[in-house]
Amino acid sequence: MSFVIxxxxxxxxxxxxxxxxxxxxxxxxxxxxxIMVREDVGGSxxxxxxxxxxxAREALVKHNLAVTESKLVAVxxxxxxxxxxxxxxxxxxxxxNIQYSYTAAKPVRGKVVVLIAxxxxxxxxxxxxxxxxxxxxxxxxxxxSATSExxx
Numbered sequence: 001m002s003f004v005i006x007x008x009x010x011x012x013x014x015x016x017x018x019x020x021x022x023x024x025x026x027x028x029x030x031x032x033x034x035i036m037v038r039e040d041v042g043g044s045x046x047x048x049x050x051x052x053x054x055x056a057r058e059a060l061v062k063h064n065l066a067v068t069e070s071k072l073v074a075v076x077x078x079x080x081x082x083x084x085x086x087x088x089x090x091x092x093x094x095x096x097n098i099q100y101s102y103t104a105a106k107p108v109r110g111k112v113v114v115l116i117a118x119x120x121x122x123x124x125x126x127x128x129x130x131x132x133x134x135x136x137x138x139x140x141x142x143x144x145s146a147t148s149e150x151x152x
Contacts, residue, residue: 002127002137003071005053009046010066028059034115036102051144071123074143076111076136090133096121108146
């Protein structure tokens, strides 16, 4: 199924915490393909798409960090005005909500990768909606391999 695994970590909002997280990931030989850091009451939420989520999870747990995983929809859109609006309109028309969204660091097949946490319907249904509306969604392996190739 076309979805991407997101690793989520809750951190205290103080100097050195994000460094601890990113060092643990780097030392495990894991690459970040997207990251979003959000300040919350009492801390920060870090959401990351990684090339090796299982390896990263083990490394983060060894550093006593609370780790969860969730599914995101990864939809490819042209880098032009109105594309995110079209995606959000398609989802809204079918009762799906965008809880939050961010983009991958590198394009896939020349298009922006918009990562979306879907609410109101399961992520798999969000993929079905978007594909029926003519959008291309990619899975974790495709995202990782395409963004890795873009570095070369």
